[in-house]
Structure formats: structure tokens, C-alpha cells
Amino acid sequence: MWPFIKKEFFHIFRDFRSMLILFGMPVAQVLLFGFAITTDIKDVSIAILDNSKDNVSREISNKLVSSGYFILNSNLSSNNEIEAAFKRGDIKEVVVFESDFAQKLQREGVADIQLIIDASEPNTASMINAYTSGIINSYSLELMKKQGKIPISIITEPKMLYNSGLRSVFMFVPGVITILLMLVSAMMTSISITREKEVGTMEAILVSPLKPIQIILGKVAPYVLLSFINLIVILLLSAFVFDMPIRGSIALLLVESILFIVMALALGILISSVSKSQQQAMLLSMFALLLPTILLSGFIFPIENMPYALQLVSHVMPSKWFIIIVKNIMLKGVGIGYFWKETLILLAMTVFFILMSVKKFKTRLE
Amino acid sequence: MNFRTVRPGITAINMSVSVQIKNINKKFEKLEALRDITLSIPPGELFGFIGPDGAGKTTLFRLITSLLLADKGSIAVDGLDSETDYKKIRNITGYMPGRFSLYYDLTVEENINFYASIFKTSLRENYHLIKEVYEQIEPFKKRRAGDLSGGMKQKLALSCALIHKPELLILDEPTTGVDAVSRKEFWELLKKMQKTGITILVSTPYMDEASLCDRVALMQKGDLMAVDTPSSIVDGYNGDLWQISSSDMHAIVADLTGIDSRIEKVFRFGEKVHVTTHNIDNKELGVIIEGVLDGAKHKNILLEGAKPQIEDCFLALMDEKG
Incomplete structure (x- = not known):
């Protein structure tokens, strides 16, 4: 044979x-x-809806924008503007801080940030989510160290638009x-x-x-x-x-x-x-x-x-x-x-x- | 004490085998490829199957090698049934399919070695068997088979079919698509092969090759029209055959057809026209023909008696069977 x-x-x-x-x-x-399916993201346009406008939310915003991964496209002033901003097509993500963000974090140790992400490109979306969450998490760790207080956590709630079944x-x-x-x-x-x-x-x-x-x-x-x-x-x-x-x-x-x-x-x-x-x-x-x-x-x-x-x-x-x-x-x-x-x-x-x-x-x- | 001696320089004679074909029928969907074929080929014979494309030659060969199964009838090779004992038959059969079964991307040498190996032998071991053929292509042994000429491909394919010392050699249209010189050489090779005692079945669409076989079978559309030696077939030709030529060969067939009830067949044969007659002598035919072929169109009219050839017999048999 x-x-x-x-x-x-x-x-x-x-x-x-x-x-x-x-x-x-x-x-x-x-x-x-x-x-x-590149594993890097760069210069992603985002919008921020800051319902709190306190020093913590501003600091987080700065962190995001100065990271090199994100570019601030616009500051939104209400929930109603989110959909329109996405439909214009120039942003991929909206970061929403809940109202009284810093106060809640101080008092209850927990505060929410909602990430609304355009998931029509699922891989990009999952990366945007990962990077944003990563930056926010590292910030909350820093904050904990500085204040040396009881654990605080900033919860990011990603919400994928347009495509819920995200792939790895x-x-x-x-x-x-x-x-x-x-x-x-x-x-x-x-x-x-x-x-x-x-x-x-x-x-x-x-x-x-x-x-x-x-x-x-x-x-x-x-x-x-x-x-x-x-x-x-x-x-x-x-x-x-x-x-x-x-x-x-x-x-x-x-x-x-x-x-x-x-x-x-x-x-x-x-x-x-x-x-x-x-x-x-x-x-x-x-x-x-x-x-x-x-x-x-x-x-x-x-x-x-x-x-x-x-x-x-x-x-x-x-x-x-x-x-x-x-x-x-x-x-x-x-x-x-x-x-x-x-x-x-x-x-x-x-x-x-x-x-x-x-x-x-x-x-x-x- | 017993001595078994083999004379030096003489190839050991093969035990050759017979082929018995009995009432073979084969249908492909609606097409009747073979109709009730019965044939007996004795050991050591060079047997030719002559007929045009679609006569059933390839189908019959595939039945003998058991590549196909018959609808009815049986085939025995050396007494072995082609359906039940096909493995044994395949061991003793060398088969060269219609398309030269070579690997065009392998070299001459690689082709031979491959075919030798699947029959569990080697080129070195059986070189003497194929020496006659292989010598002619050996100078090109490093060349790819696809780059060989038609005649050389054919010799390579024959070497591959012979390498395992078959007792029955089946060649399906080995000379089709090969130039005239190579065809001639090839038949000479077959004749030499035959002397080693091997039984050879060969098919061809070329009628002129029939005379090179011991016996031939004339086949047409699945029927066996005649089985005999080439000379007996020619001798059995019914009627007198003449060949005629003139300056206007285009019109001559039409002009000669239907002029006399004793003139039966008129057809082109190479550069001449062949005419078959009954009960007409040379003189009378000359008169009739000169009367019909008027001088304005036909000049240099030439009439001679002709010896029938296999093709004449084939056409006559075709007419008879309708």
C-alpha cells in the first residue's frame, strides 16, 4: 500500500x-x-449622557476619552437624544451615568453606569464593552485605594442594540x-x-x-x-x-x-x-x-x-x-x-x- | 534424481487461458449494449473484436474483467466464473482500458512502478516480461506520461498491463488515436507477445487491422455478425467485387446506384468505388458502366476486379442484418 x-x-x-x-x-x-475581526479598537466615537454632572462622573468621562480608545463625539442632555444620536450613525456607544452618581457611590457604595452599544458589528461591540468596562473598573479600584473605605462598586450595565446574540x-x-x-x-x-x-x-x-x-x-x-x-x-x-x-x-x-x-x-x-x-x-x-x-x-x-x-x-x-x-x-x-x-x-x-x-x-x- | 531445466534465453512460457462467453446480454437503461453473445476463445489466440463505436466492444471487455455484470449469460476465464471468481480472474488478467490508464502527472518510471506494486511485483523482477516494449520508452523514463506522444503512451500503457505477467491480455482499442507507424509497431509487439503463450483479446475500429488477428469477431450495435479467421471471412464474400474510379469521384456513387438489378452495392472505398455484382462478367460490366458514366463528366474510367477486404465484408454483413 x-x-x-x-x-x-x-x-x-x-x-x-x-x-x-x-x-x-x-x-x-x-x-x-x-x-x-481585529482585536484592537481605536478612536471609537462615543457620546456621554451625564445625568449627575459631579466630579466622579466627570473623572470617569475624562478617563474614557483620554484612554486613546474613545473620542467624545457629543454630550447628550436627555434619554430622548440617545436614539437619534445612534441613528445619525456617527457614534458607537453612549455612556449613561445615573443621577446623583457620586452621592450614591459615597452613601451606598454602589452606582450604575449604563453602556448602550451599537452591536450591529457584534465583535466591535463586545470589544467596546470590554474596554469601557475595563477602564471604569480600574477607576473604581483606584478610588477604593485612595479613599481606603468600604468596598465600592460601579456597576456597568451593557445594553447591546441591534444584535443581542453576541459572539466571542x-x-x-x-x-x-x-x-x-x-x-x-x-x-x-x-x-x-x-x-x-x-x-x-x-x-x-x-x-x-x-x-x-x-x-x-x-x-x-x-x-x-x-x-x-x-x-x-x-x-x-x-x-x-x-x-x-x-x-x-x-x-x-x-x-x-x-x-x-x-x-x-x-x-x-x-x-x-x-x-x-x-x-x-x-x-x-x-x-x-x-x-x-x-x-x-x-x-x-x-x-x-x-x-x-x-x-x-x-x-x-x-x-x-x-x-x-x-x-x-x-x-x-x-x-x-x-x-x-x-x-x-x-x-x-x-x-x-x-x-x-x-x-x-x-x-x-x- | 529429477532435473528441471529451463533453457537459457527463453522466457518461461505462460500457462495461457481460454475465454468462454455464453449467451451474454447487457442492457444500459433502454440501450441494448450486447445481445446474446456466445463466443469461445482458445488459449494462446490473438483474437480481434472489430466494429465501430457503439458496437459493444468495451462493454464486453468490462464484462470479462468483471468491471460490469451481465444481465444474462456467463463468462468463464480459464474455467473461472467472471461473477463469482472475479478476484482470481483479476490476478491473471492484464487490462488496458480504452483511455490509456496512465497517471499523466507521474513519470514513465513511476507509472510502471506503481502498476507493478499494486500487483505485488516490481519492475526489476519482471523486467524481462516487458523488455521488448519497455526498451523503446526507457530513454524517456524520467518524463511525465502526459508529455509522451500517443504511440509512447500506448507502449507505456501496454507495459503497465503486462508487468504482472498476465495470462490473459485485454486491450481496448489500443491503436485508436495513434499514428500509422506506431500502430504497425504495436501489432508487431502483440505478435511477439503472443509467442510467449499469452491469450490476447484486442478491439479496434480499424478494419484493416483485422487481418493481423488469428480470428476476429465482427460486431455491430451489440450483435456478433461473424466470427472466423480473417481469410475465411473474406473468402465468404458473396458476389464479385470490382473497383472503379473516374475523374469525377463525387458524382460516381450516385451515377452507378440503381442502374442494373445485378449491381448490388456501390460505396466509396478509399480513393475508389467498390461495386458488388452477381452474374456479370468483366466485359458486360464494362459496357454497362461506360454507358452510364457519360464522357462529359467522367474521364479516365478505370474498372478492375478487386479482392474483398474485411471492410467490404463488414458492410455486406451490415446490409444483410438490416
Whole structure:
């Protein structure tokens, strides 16, 4: 079987397009997604509605404006002006101090600041929220130290306008990993198998004493390796270029990824056995695998917000479960105990698709 | 004490195999690709399937190699049933599909090595088997298969089909799309191969290649019209054949058609026109033809008796079957 694998590597390395998809795409995708969802905010226009106009509220306002992240666009004088200010489109956030802000803080130790944020760009919105809250929190810490009094707290209440389902900034890396593994594994294998059908070499291989399982393994083994390399590249890029954390076990992440790769390869074989040409295989991979992966896996659109029917559909998307697993490992840093169910589902799907693809793989031309 | 000696310099003779085809029927949806084909090919024969595209040649080969299953009938290779024993058959069969089954992005050498390896052998081990063919392309062994000429691709494909020492060699239109010189060389190679004892089935749309086979089957639209040696087929030609030419070859077929009930068939054959007659002698035919082909249009009228060729027989058989 080794010569078969070697031959497959020759095909890949000698085909410019394959190489581009294999190695150009991951880099391009990670960089694109990474820079499109930039983790920095700068010069965000805000408005302040100061219902209190005391020294504390003014100090906080100054802190915000002098931080370099925010530019004061206007001072509002009543709640009624907030909506109009947003609709003009030149501000992203309104910081609202409640009345008697300093007094309340002195007397009760608690005061409220409401942050109203334009969340039509959800990632920017969450960052604005984080930065504003951060500045206010550090101010309240300073204040505590200076006064050395009982704990005081300034509560920020973010209110997202226009888009309540906010996604995490780091959401894109698990998504990109999923898409790329799916694409490389399923699409590339299905294309490479159908290519042999198209060129006529499949006829010659089928006539040989090779068993179907040997043909399949020979075809997919290189892609397991290449997908794996791809995965490493993505992880390195996201770690070093975008400071994406991997809080959980890397080994566990790699093992789960291999499981997903094998599943995707089985899908690729399945696709190749139902399509007659490379083009058909490519379209099938696109529509049957890639689009659902992007749209229904929770990568871009939160599954909880989907209509019930689509939520049901999303359950059969292997990528949904994989994204949950990757998020758990990378962002939450939890162990297998928290996602063994998802892993089991993925494992079951993998076994199912392997059995299907071996069964469907034809030793004849019909 | 027993001594088994092999004479040096002589390739060990293959145990060659027979192919028995019985009442094979194959339909693709509505199209009847093969209709009730029965055929027996003895070991060591070079057997040709002659017929135009759509005759069913490729389908029949795919049935023999068990790439397809027949609707009715059975095929036995060396007594092995093609449906149940296909694994054993595939071990002893060398198959060269219609499109040269080569990897165009691999080099000549890599192609050979790959095909050798999937049959669990190697180029070094079986070099002597394909020496005759492979020698001619060996100077280009570092070249990609896609950059080879048609004739060289064909030789490479043949080497790949031969590398595992098959006892049955099946070649689907090996000479299609290959230049005349390479075609000739290729047939010479086949003749040499045959001497090693291998059974060879070859299909071709070129009628002139029929005479190079031991026996041929003339096929048309899924039917077997005739199975015999090329010379017997030619001898069985019904009627007398003449070839005629004149200065106006465009009009001649129309002018000669339907002029006499004893003149049956008129068709272009290369640069001449072939005419089949019954019960007319040379002189009488000459008179009739000169009378019909008037001197204004047709000059230099030439009439000679002709020896029928496979193509004439093929067309005659086609007419008979309607």
C-alpha cells in the first residue's frame, strides 16, 4: 500500500491547485478572519449622557476619552437624544451615568453606569464593552485605594442594540479549523478519487487484486497527514499572530481533530462514490459539506437563535459537535469530562460514515 | 534424481487461458449494449473484436474483467466464473482500458512502478516480461506520461498491463488515436507477445487491422455478425467485387446506384468505388458502366476486379442484418 500512498503524494505535490488549496488556503483564511475581526479598537466615537454632572462622573468621562480608545463625539442632555444620536450613525456607544452618581457611590457604595452599544458589528461591540468596562473598573479600584473605605462598586450595565446574540472574538479559529479540515479532507479526497474515475485509471486499479479497503486507505492516508499539518499551521498562526489561547490540553485537541479528519475523509469517499466527475464531486462537497458547516454549525449564526427545524438539522452536522469540542478545549480549557458526549457523537458519526463509504465503494464500474 | 531445466534465453512460457462467453446480454437503461453473445476463445489466440463505436466492444471487455455484470449469460476465464471468481480472474488478467490508464502527472518510471506494486511485483523482477516494449520508452523514463506522444503512451500503457505477467491480455482499442507507424509497431509487439503463450483479446475500429488477428469477431450495435479467421471471412464474400474510379469521384456513387438489378452495392472505398455484382462478367460490366458514366463528366474510367477486404465484408454483413 505504501507505493499507493507515495503515488498520491506525487499527485498532490505536482498539482499547483492542490498545493494552493492545501497550504495557501489555511494561511489566507486565518489571516483574513483574523484581521477582519481585529482585536484592537481605536478612536471609537462615543457620546456621554451625564445625568449627575459631579466630579466622579466627570473623572470617569475624562478617563474614557483620554484612554486613546474613545473620542467624545457629543454630550447628550436627555434619554430622548440617545436614539437619534445612534441613528445619525456617527457614534458607537453612549455612556449613561445615573443621577446623583457620586452621592450614591459615597452613601451606598454602589452606582450604575449604563453602556448602550451599537452591536450591529457584534465583535466591535463586545470589544467596546470590554474596554469601557475595563477602564471604569480600574477607576473604581483606584478610588477604593485612595479613599481606603468600604468596598465600592460601579456597576456597568451593557445594553447591546441591534444584535443581542453576541459572539466571542475567538470564535473564528474553531470555525476556521473546522471548515479547513472539512474542505481539505472531504473535498480533496472526493476530487482525487473521481479524478481517477474520469481519467480511466480507476478501471485499471479496480482490475488489480487490490482490495477496496486498500484503495481507500491508500487514497486517504496522505490527506490525513496533510490535514494534520494544516491543523498545526492554523494553530500556530492563531497563537502567534492573534494571541489565540489554547487553554486546554493540546494533545486532546489533536486527538479530537484526527477523529474529525477521519470522519471528513469518510464523507469524501462517500461523495466520490456517488459522483461521476471531479466537478460533481466539488459541487457536492461545497453544497453538502461546506455550506452547512459554515451556516448551520453555529460558526457564524448561533444555533440557539435558529428556527427549531434548523436546530434539528444542525444536530446531524458533525461540524457542530466538533466546534463545541474545540471551543471547550481552546477557550474554556476544560477536559474530556465536559464534552465526552460530543466526542461520542462524533465517534459514532465517524464509524457510520466509514462503514457507509467502504460499503458504497464499488469494485465494479456500476 | 529429477532435473528441471529451463533453457537459457527463453522466457518461461505462460500457462495461457481460454475465454468462454455464453449467451451474454447487457442492457444500459433502454440501450441494448450486447445481445446474446456466445463466443469461445482458445488459449494462446490473438483474437480481434472489430466494429465501430457503439458496437459493444468495451462493454464486453468490462464484462470479462468483471468491471460490469451481465444481465444474462456467463463468462468463464480459464474455467473461472467472471461473477463469482472475479478476484482470481483479476490476478491473471492484464487490462488496458480504452483511455490509456496512465497517471499523466507521474513519470514513465513511476507509472510502471506503481502498476507493478499494486500487483505485488516490481519492475526489476519482471523486467524481462516487458523488455521488448519497455526498451523503446526507457530513454524517456524520467518524463511525465502526459508529455509522451500517443504511440509512447500506448507502449507505456501496454507495459503497465503486462508487468504482472498476465495470462490473459485485454486491450481496448489500443491503436485508436495513434499514428500509422506506431500502430504497425504495436501489432508487431502483440505478435511477439503472443509467442510467449499469452491469450490476447484486442478491439479496434480499424478494419484493416483485422487481418493481423488469428480470428476476429465482427460486431455491430451489440450483435456478433461473424466470427472466423480473417481469410475465411473474406473468402465468404458473396458476389464479385470490382473497383472503379473516374475523374469525377463525387458524382460516381450516385451515377452507378440503381442502374442494373445485378449491381448490388456501390460505396466509396478509399480513393475508389467498390461495386458488388452477381452474374456479370468483366466485359458486360464494362459496357454497362461506360454507358452510364457519360464522357462529359467522367474521364479516365478505370474498372478492375478487386479482392474483398474485411471492410467490404463488414458492410455486406451490415446490409444483410438490416
